[in-house]
Amino acid sequence: MQSMRIVAIPTETAETVRATLEAPVYGFPAHAEVARDDAPCRHCLRTFKPGEERRILFTYNRFAGIETLPEPGPVYIHADACPRYSEDAGFPEELRGSPRTIEAYARGRRLLAQEYVVDGKFEPAIEELFARQDVDYLQVNSTTAGCFTFRIERPSHP
Numbered sequence: 001m002q003s004m005r006i007v008a009i010p011t012e013t014a015e016t017v018r019a020t021l022e023a024p025v026y027g028f029p030a031h032a033e034v035a036r037d038d039a040p041c042r043h044c045l046r047t048f049k050p051g052e053e054r055r056i057l058f059t060y061n062r063f064a065g066i067e068t069l070p071e072p073g074p075v076y077i078h079a080d081a082c083p084r085y086s087e088d089a090g091f092p093e094e095l096r097g098s099p100r101t102i103e104a105y106a107r108g109r110r111l112l113a114q115e116y117v118v119d120g121k122f123e124p125a126i127e128e129l130f131a132r133q134d135v136d137y138l139q140v141n142s143t144t145a146g147c148f149t150f151r152i153e154r155p156s157h158p
């Protein structure tokens with residue numbers, strides 16, 4: 001049984017960005033290009049193949065759907081349709097090798113704690129943060145680039 005639910009950006013958001021080349025809500029122009037590095041797509045949570053796959057850079061509120069206080073920032077998705085990362089697939093293996101910051105929040109966007117994971121051992125850090133009663137959800141960011149990667153929630157059916 002999975003002890004976490006991995007929440008990638010909604011498919012509707014990815015499809016809107018691909019169709020309009022604009023950021024949802026903000027309307028800022030989105031930028032399409034051939035990938036130049038192996039950053040992750042925030043929809044399928046797979047890393048881009050540099051020089052091969054096309055991607056779109058757009059402005060996304062990483063608290064969309066869970067908080068009224070926004071915090072927009074740049075994220076990438078594949079320019080072509082890709083499958084959304086399965087919520088019960090566990091921590092994305094393709095992202096295990098890069099340093100990530102796990103932020104623990106209480107509702108109201110109150111940051112309670114953060115863990116910098118550099119050795120790929122994400123599960124113990126996630127379990128420890130979820131053991132706190134005051135933690136409602138976790139946000140995972142790139143430690144080096146600072147960008148939002150995905151959200152983690154407790155399993156809906158324990």
Ligand SMILES: [Zn+2]
Nearest residue numbers: 041044078082
């Ligand atoms: Zn993708």
